[in-house]
Amino acid sequence: MKKYAVAVSFLFLAVLISFSALAQTGVKKKRPRPQDYGKVVLNAFSEKAGLSGVVFNHWLHRSKFTCRLCHIDIGFGMKAGSTGIRAADNMKGYYCGACHKAGGKANFEACTKKNNSDYPKRCDRCHSLGKVVAFEYEFSAYTAKFPKERYGSGIDWEKAEADGTIKLSDFVEGLSIKKQQLTQSKELELVPKVEGMPDIIFSHTKHTVWNGCAVCHPDIFVGVKKGTTKYTMVEIFEGKYCGACHGNVAFPLMDCQRCHTKHVS
Amino acid sequence: MPYKTRILTLLIIAGAAAAFTLYVLGGREASAKYDIPKALPPEEYGNIVIDRLSTKNGEKPVSFSHWIHRKKHTCRVCHTELEFNMKTNTTEITEAANRQGKFCGACHNGKEHDGVQMFGHTDKTQCSKCHNGNRSAGKDKFKELANLPKNKYGNGVDWSRAVEQGLIKPQHRHTDKPLEADIDKTLKLEAEWFSIPPAIFPHKSHTAWLDCSNCHPDIFNIKKRTTKHFVMSRLLAGEFCGVCHLAVAFPMDDCKRCHPAVVK
Numbered sequence: 441m442k443k444y445a446v447a448v449s450f451l452f453l454a455v456l457i458s459f460s461a462l463a464q465t466g467v468k469k470k471r472p473r474p475q476d477y478g479k480v481v482l483n484a485f486s487e488k489a490g491l492s493g494v495v496f497n498h499w500l501h502r503s504k505f506t507c508r509l510c511h512i513d514i515g516f517g518m519k520a521g522s523t524g525i526r527a528a529d530n531m532k533g534y535y536c537g538a539c540h541k542a543g544g545k546a547n548f549e550a551c552t553k554k555n556n557s558d559y560p561k562r563c564d565r566c567h568s569l570g571k572v573v574a575f576e577y578e579f580s581a582y583t584a585k586f587p588k589e590r591y592g593s594g595i596d597w598e599k600a601e602a603d604g605t606i607k608l609s610d611f612v613e614g615l616s617i618k619k620q621q622l623t624q625s626k627e628l629e630l631v632p633k634v635e636g637m638p639d640i641i642f643s644h645t646k647h648t649v650w651n652g653c654a655v656c657h658p659d660i661f662v663g664v665k666k667g668t669t670k671y672t673m674v675e676i677f678e679g680k681y682c683g684a685c686h687g688n689v690a691f692p693l694m695d696c697q698r699c700h701t702k703h704v705s
Numbered sequence: 706m707p708y709k710t711r712i713l714t715l716l717i718i719a720g721a722a723a724a725f726t727l728y729v730l731g732g733r734e735a736s737a738k739y740d741i742p743k744a745l746p747p748e749e750y751g752n753i754v755i756d757r758l759s760t761k762n763g764e765k766p767v768s769f770s771h772w773i774h775r776k777k778h779t780c781r782v783c784h785t786e787l788e789f790n791m792k793t794n795t796t797e798i799t800e801a802a803n804r805q806g807k808f809c810g811a812c813h814n815g816k817e818h819d820g821v822q823m824f825g826h827t828d829k830t831q832c833s834k835c836h837n838g839n840r841s842a843g844k845d846k847f848k849e850l851a852n853l854p855k856n857k858y859g860n861g862v863d864w865s866r867a868v869e870q871g872l873i874k875p876q877h878r879h880t881d882k883p884l885e886a887d888i889d890k891t892l893k894l895e896a897e898w899f900s901i902p903p904a905i906f907p908h909k910s911h912t913a914w915l916d917c918s919n920c921h922p923d924i925f926n927i928k929k930r931t932t933k934h935f936v937m938s939r940l941l942a943g944e945f946c947g948v949c950h951l952a953v954a955f956p957m958d959d960c961k962r963c964h965p966a967v968v969k
Contacts, residue, residue: 466944636887694918
């Protein structure tokens, strides 16, 4: 009987291999709509608890807060679902609850047992996966006056911050600590391995506005000395290194010349 | 049944199951795997009919001719900058978006563009220029291609040579500057069958029309030695080179164009 089990699992394996061979396709992926760029679904526990998954759109939050605030001070992971947020955490003032609490920064409470007069409408504001919800903010109306860029969400966030269209908050009461900021304004010139590709100009100044140091260093890039972390475009496309943000939330990787800026002579 | 025979039988069943899955998922008759799609008349090659919302909204579907547009613009202008996807009806083109200057509306806005008065959603008498549901609309303009270098297949035009000889000067940008890369690597791809000479892939003639990101990494990842799935039957099913070279770019009837050593 045991031998049969071995043989049956072999059969499954064979089917699986043939499936995966076909799964690698050579076609162009459909681009996400601007309003869907940076959309993540958090569903570690929601559906198990009988609620819809949480749909989180980066565009609304990034128009008000730095990346660092949520991903460092509040402690959100960089992969959807990896943080494993529970309703109880929010009630205690962690994660979404850091701002979405009574008297907090945000105008509605996340996962509360009190004030349930607006149930389930309030829950739907986040737990909206598969539902038709009329949101307070609509993407195209909200971003109508933002400086435009071609790809991704279609917004030039860097410019929006620089010209004052958006003002980013970098502090949340009770979690952030005011410290003297480290400054780093070094521009790095990175030379690609492929002959004929323009050099990459990496600007610390542009990145630290949103990220401080800790979003990238030392986890993604060791950051002690230029060249310590070795990476390739293949890995970036797989979502590592620059691809941790660029391709998901920050401008997408199809915008080659945004990084490969230095002309080859 | 002795144990060994039993295992052997199961292995055979497993193999057959794997083959069956490949066959069913492939969705193609084994004999049709290498069939080249039936040739269209040259003036219809690369013409598409777009009908995502038109019929639903009481309009005729939109006819779009690649050859009319590629004479004046490179592929990247629409497929990178203007964000047109590569499959018909997958791009969320709406009248509102066009009016906001997106998609077709980036040029077709009723204003002057390169000294030419463009039609657009601004003029109600012009609807049928696009909303005509006719795949061969614009046929009368086809004679404008008569002076371009000839090619046996597709539109009957050697578009690459037309650019090289300066007979057409397609614009390479709408507003965004294209990548100033100088990739001149020619790849030699060995065929899976011993009798077929290798395919030659020149980057240069492709970057004349395209951005890196039109092909990489979606269609061709940039990993080395991972092209084992990149076989003719899959190209003919519209993957890899087949994304363009079945529908718009020269079709695969033109064996010698990629496999130059083919004797035919």
